[in-house]
Amino acid sequence: MMGSSVFSVICLLHSLIALTSGSLMMFYMEEIYTFGHGIEIATKLLGSTPHDQLLIRTSDSFSGLLLFAIGLLLFMVAFVNDREFQSFFAKGCMLLHAAMALWRCYFESGLEDLAWDSLRQTVGDFLLGVSWGFFLVYIWKDKYD
Structure with missing residues (x-):
């Protein structure tokens, strides 16, 4: 029975990490780039033309959505015994x-x-x-x- 509770705790912690990261990727990617890399590299990573910027933001949003879905899956799996x-x-x-x-x-x-x-x-x-x-x-x- 103890192994089951340890599994649940690990799954819930990983779920929290995935849900938080996915949410931040979907909605605050520009701020994350600036915070993590600095302004100069963040401007390179965000693209130079409006078309590139749209593609990069769309890609980041879908990646964040996938990570959010993985977090939900981990949350559900946490209760399997x-x-x-x-x-x-x-x-x-x-x-x-x-x-x-x-x-x-x-x-x-x-x-x-x-x-x-x-x-x-x-x-x-x-x-x-x-x-x-x-x-x-x-x-x-x-x-x-």
Whole structure:
């Protein structure tokens, strides 16, 4: 029973992160770019022509909406009590975060303007993946003790 509550807490924390990030991406992307990268790089990232700016804002909004939907999915999954499903879901989340970290290392780090941000996001992906790994170790210990 303890493994189930740990799973719920991890899912709810990840859900809160995804919901917040998705909402900010949809509605405050210009401010986030300015805060995270500075004014000079933010103007580069937002595009130079009105058409580019519209495409970038639309893309950011859809990315934020997808992240928001993932947050809602995590919120719903938090209340599933099947231990086999929890283990399967945690393994999938670890794999997803590892794939994101690798993608950031190989592709995003090559972009000059995003190199520092890519490093921070890679560390974030690693830490989120490790949280699922801790859950798997916890239920493994609980299962075999």
